[in-house]
Amino acid sequence: MPRILLVEDETAIADTVVYALRAEGYDVGHCGTAGDALREAAGGGFDLAILDVGLPDIGGFALCRELRARHDLPVIFLTAHGAEADRVLGFELGADDYVAKPFSPRELAARVRALLRRVAQAAPAQAAHGFEHDAEGRRIRLRGQLLDLTRYEYGLLAALLARPGAVLTRAQLMDRVWGDAPDTGDRTVDTHIKTLRAKLHAAASDIDPIRTHRGIGYSIDAG
């Protein structure tokens, strides 16, 4: 039975979430503060964490950093309605998903289920959609066919393939791929994603594995 760590200081929200997740067969540990959560997590055994961004002590983002430093936990953030900056920051910290308040507990339960499935499937990155990544040779094959990529297209695809299913923000992609060319403009990532998509389409027209997360960034499908 998967164990979920829920950190939420509003009792009414916490109660409905705990109820919905238990109804889905999850074991839920609930904490109202980040301090309690760190003590609870120290015992280990959690499969996923749901963190409210607004907590009374150190806050959800700082808590995420602390948790990630010690445990390999997938994280879903609960953010205030419409707080786009929170979502971007959350993804930069390595959040796997977010749910904006107010949300339906059933929707959250569905996100939990999807994320647990994604984590379970993510294991061999090279296997995603038939990609084979030769990191030393800086070459990527798709279904056996060598992709003719520019240096930056290669960098983008390699960064996405390193974490299938995870959203990488534009800032993260800029950092990883254009780290040595800091003057590149805002649209650079989008432009190169576009040409990369066209090359993937030419090699395998039945798949479109790169997903756009509007206002945030990109991910590559795990399957």
Ligand code: CA
């Ligand atoms: Ca709160």
